Amino acid sequence: MPMQPWFSEAKLGIFVHYGIYAVDGVPESWSFYTGQVPHDRYMKQLDGFTASDYDPRAWAGLFARAGAKYAVLTARHHDGVALWDTDQGDLSVVRQTPAGRDLLAGYAEALREQGLKVGLYYSHSDWNHPDYASAVHPDPPNEEVRANRYASAAPGQEDPEAWARFLAYRNAQVGELVTRFRPDLLWFDGEWERSEEQWEMRELSELILAGNPDTVLNARMLSYGNYSTPEQGVPLLPPEGPWELCLTVNDSWGFQPQDHHHKSVRQLVRYFAETIGMGGNLLLDVGPREDGTIPAEQAARLEGLGTWIAKHSEAVYGTVAGLPAGHHYGPSTLSADRRTLYLMCFDTPRETVSLRGLRTPVTRVRVVGTGTELGHRVIGGLGDVPGVLWIDAPEAADADELATVLAVELGGELDVYRGTGRD
Template sequence: MNEMWGSQKVKSNNSLRGKNFIDGNYAMFIHWGLYSQLANKWKGKTYYGIGEWLMHKDLAGVPADEYMEVAKDFNPTKFDADAFVSLAKNAGMKYIIITSKHHDGFAMFDTKVSDFNVVKATPYGKDLMKQLAEACKKQEMGFGFYYSHNQDWTEPGGNGGPKTNAKGEAVTFDDYFKNKCLPQVIELTKNYGDIELIWFDTPGNMPKKYVEELVQVVRKYQPKALVSGRAGHGLGDYTTLGDMEIPNKNHEGLWETVDVINDSWGYAWYDQNWKTPKDILERLISTVARGGTYMVNIGPKGDGTIPIQSTKALLNAGKWIKKYPNVVYGAEASPWKHKLPWGDVTKKGNSLYLSIYKWPIDGELYLPGLQSNIESCTIQTKKGNIALKVQKINGWTKINLPSNRPEKLVSVVTLKLNEPPKVISTLGIDPVIETELLAEFATASDAKKDHKYWMEKFGEWKATAHIHSFKEYGKAYWKVDVLKPGYYQVELDYAGEGRLVWSVETDDNEQMQNQQNSSQIYAYHSIGWLKFKKSGKHKIAVSLVEGNAEKASLRAIKLIPVVLD
């Protein structure tokens, strides 16, 4: 994966570029092409995975000459550029990035350097990118292009493409680059007005000299446009994290997360696994709270229509954003540097916006480690903003919420401080809501801690930090702050092979041990009750006592307050 996406050790962004990226924090990605017409079916068989990779040998393995014939059936007569842009605008997004050419090599624009394009090869015969660029300009929406600069599965010489041309002559990557890639990027940067950015992808082992030429073209014709980090060789303006990756810790520098509204980037007929409006908002807010920009993808159908579920989810999330713009636009990262058990925090100036994903059933919201004095604490309701009672308790801030949550999706508490936020970024054990302590925040002793990535369906990336390779006295431990002593139900999230015996203990000699089964898929397993004898700072440790240490992988521990009379 890292080899495919290339080195992204980019420098700080030039302040002349990327205003919508930096301040808008929210964008629409669109994957649309011939693969949308196929919708993950080839010769009557459905292939499960990301649709735009249908040609790849690990899915349908479609030969290039057969795939190119699909263009004869591509006729998106229901495409409405204004409707696309209106959807993005009403969803609260600030710019649109669309696939001008994906790895299949098909150009969704009027290119002079290849006949394999929407104008010359399809019955539709019109430049889709021109229509969308004009609609964005009319509605004052930012616009930019995705362009696959390294992989091209139908162009001779492109990475993954044929090795000979139509005359049977051997060709190289240099031929592809000079005859197709470079001139097409020139066309995109010269012929479509002002653009926000060029989103290059999967540079792989593409030599640096080629990436340098492409970046020079963008700088020449679009000096205000950003270049994505996936251009490669550290030549981009910002970093793109792994697909669908929302980081757990604040991430430094200029970066984005790219996500998909269901499972497949390109349209797949079977894929109905839509994110809800609440899912979208939580992933957006938590991306901004980690310091990044969130770009979520839709996959239009081959006829040019957008699945209605995408539209409903985005518009409902957009209504919320319209009510709470300060949570997203121009907002900065959380001073806690990680999520909190009930939700997440963004900030602007001396104001903190507490976005509540899980409404506490007893109406008490707890903030650990806030040092700054609070001028006001309010929550927005249908009757307007109402003031909330705030108490300081043993280094924690307790906020008394209304009896009923004012929002079905995400409610927001606004804290106005009399100074910039000062926070002790501690892992607080919430006295009301279950607290998940991720392996990413643990210290490993006589065990290993690192990240791993895997796919459960083709192209659908999963990622987690985990602790593994436990030695005889190996432990994972977390330093935590406990407000309310008492009993907490302990669950461990792990994967492995066979029955595993885990031990959990605290620094005040409370210890528990239990055996549970395991599987290759991460799942929570109940271990038992653990008692914190007093409030304050504690250390909680997890160790593997018996079982297959080579296969055991610990992802998190969850502490759930036990309610007793």
């Protein structure tokens, strides 16, 4: 299925890990899977999940101010607790928590009011479902998958009928998400615990696309996904095709009150610029408290990133990946018509900014956000090997505190030299 153009044009999405794990502030699902928290204590969090201050319109407004064009909410994590009133059993915040209501409908409506695309996260695996640990991966990726009682059947205890029931349950839940909330994007997870054939990925893909043929699917649909999802570190080489970097604001996906290790706005601007400079999107994660409020430290960082993006929007939206490494000391983006190159300067430029290997003549250089024009000249060059473009550093008043962006306007489409120089 061809990729929907809105995705690569979005640049920024917000990931939201929201669930009962916020009650005690423990790692989502993994805390009982690994034995960090006893299973009964983990599930006891159902009693404390209120969503009492959940305001999806406030979320959507914050996400829009951050500059995001889509968001992805954990409709159901590996713990099996659904945030909507599923017809597939009673394990939902609607039926088993004080929240007592569907949390997805308002979310989808609020995002659409802001013009944002609606994404829903859904885990293939369900460590609470009685039929889940009834199969074994034919080639387990690690010992934990093979041996964990929540993930796999014990040797000789496989139950194909139970596994078929589980797939029917999963298909029914995904069908509910597609028909009730019409997500633009489905973000799957948990795929490593079974093979593509065991998951029946082809059939699942057909089910989703029959409901909405424009649904974007991530690579955790394996052969049936549209884009890659590296986590927590900007890749040194961009993945093939569309991709998205999944990054937490602090060190945790969900709300963990002891985790104050928040990345600064400056660091987030760097992550964002480096990601879009390689043609990817940033999916920036926040973890709301159990009452539905996003911690102030995280909200402030989204606001700060959004302020920088708004000032430099021409270098963000409507652009593609910029120069390969080595031409400029920092990331860059390129306008869709390939006639304006945007250079990101993380440190305050001093004296000059250099650009190497540029063959296309430059007509003007200006500071994005202020419009101030900068002097520039080419020095050197021999035959086919272009000289270095030296751009005068902007005055302090024109430099941005977080990252200064220079627009290099070209006399034609970008053409760069990639050779080894004259012998």
